[in-house]
Amino acid sequence: MKITRIAAVLGAMIAATALAGCTMPAAETPKTDAAGGFQCEEGETYVMNVMVSAHPYWVPVYQGFKQAAEAMGCETAFSGTPEYDISKQIASFEQDLVENPAGVLLHPMQSDPFIEPINAAIDGGIEVVTFAADSPESNRTSYVTSDNRAEAAFAAEEIIKVVGEEGEYAVLENPGQSNHDLRVTAFIDYMAANYPGMQLVGRQATNQDSNKAYQATGSILQANPELDAMWIPEAGSAEGAAAAVVEAGSDVLILHADVTPTALDLIKDGTIHMSLNPNQGIQGYMGFMTLFMAAHPELIDPFNDYKASGFNPAQVPFIDNGFSVITKENADSFDLEAYMEGRSTE
Template identity: 50%
Template sequence: MRKLFATTLAALSLAVTPALAQDEQPFKGSEEDQYYMITFVSGVEYWFPVYEMMKQAGQQLGVDTVYTGTPEYDVTKQLAVFEQVLARNPKGILIAPMNPEPFIEPINRAAEMGIPVVTFGADSPNSKRVAFVTSDNAREGQVAADAVAEAMGGKGQYAVLENPGQDNHDRRIAAFIGRMESNWPDMELVARAASNQDPTKAYNAVLSMAQANPELGAIFMPEANSALGAAQAAKELNTGIKVMLTDVNGKILDMLKAGEVFGSLNPNQGIQGYMGMMMLYLAANSDMIDPMNATSQTGENPFAGVVIDNGLAVVTSENADFFYWDKYLERRGTDGIKE
């Protein structure tokens, strides 16, 4: 009986081992496979932690990752970068599209070429992107509204700075205003202006808003660049205007610690990059997936439509030290986007 048992185990071992090896092999990519991350205003610090974790996932999978984008806030130029990357026939593309509609055709064309595209932060929902990794933009706006209203005792005037046309920013602004209207009826929206991530425009807008509305108590914006100008204007006015925003960078963190900025909601960028890379890899190697649906017959990518919430953090003067990019890089011992 013992001999029979031992013989059976040996046979099972021979039968199982090759299968296990085959199952594990798909997660060992090739260094020749390149996955690109495309941004706009590419020097903005927000993108760097996203790429840092995309890069780590790529290293773990054994593939190459590349950071690129356009330094301008210009959808035409971001589209041009997308086309340049597409011409290199990459294995996959991770992108935060500045506007959703202009990217429908190029993303669909990439899909037809067999190049999966994953969006993060901002989306192009009507395109054939295979996945979208984001924080809940509506929740961000709601959390920001609650924080501001509670700090003001539920009563007062507020304004918003916005970047019309950028999907994720529009959602944050709409959710912020909607939350105020539904949960804080004594909070009054008195002004809104387009700053388009320009600190100078934000600075001038806040000065004009405050002049027209002397009781202005708070201002919200869906990104960090505008907050640099807004916070400077609020500081000069010295009327106690609370500056609330989303995203952080070194200057914003310094302002938070100095009390010049009220608070910020920061999406978990690392999860955006890490899960974005994982989704790209799985979509580019979709033959390893056999779900219970008709995609194997239709030729569709089984990852089409996946949406992942990366979560968010509320950044205040108390926890700001954990969000400095240079300290993060020093702890990790890497060169960030240069790698």
């Protein structure tokens, strides 16, 4: 009965609006910039800032970012640092702010060190949205990523499907980066809760370094010759792990997140079983859209208390860009060189 009454009230409101010519009374019309719409002013620029800027992961993300920006007449710039160094990434982010962009789409190497820089940027009128990795205690407006828990659960179920419910597994990790941490901890927790017969026998930090991963995997294999599977939160370490497995002549099922051209070749030849790859183009596209909305809150008048509270009404705490499963059968669809044919890299 309650639902029926609510529906009746809503129906009456809709009918009243229709009789009034589908318009709100002038005094109640939201003060949005409808004339300008989803278009940038001349020279309005948005920056994408990352760590290890030469990593191939960023390429499709930036392409999606640019595609959305170009559709709205906006300028973009790619920034970051070539090193895996938190202080240098923060310095590059702060240098971006000197140019006074409308907003920055940021992949923070670590969460906590970026809290104050992000908050300072927003206090200075420059919006910040995070992607792929987060700084949840900051005032960033939105976070765009794949569901790392879902990735971990999918990986665990795939391992069980192939090797069974009893055996040994190992993980490599990259402590300090939020998405990688979650991929590993969620995987271990999922295995412990659902498949207690699977034993964690190795866990080592390799920090996206293929050489460290090669050495770590060799040590794990030497201590655990019956190892059945490995889960790795990124592709660089998976490359090193695969080399160690091949050298040892072991039959270890390797699954990892993300993808690189080298890892893709290893999937094609069967050395790596599978990759769970975030939909990078969607990540960049939705990253730009949420960043633009954060910089243009006048375009939205939501049904909440933003006017009284003073917060940015374009808050979208989390967007799941989804992930794709890469196997030998569909690997050609993830060829980065083919994807970039005819595209501008600027």
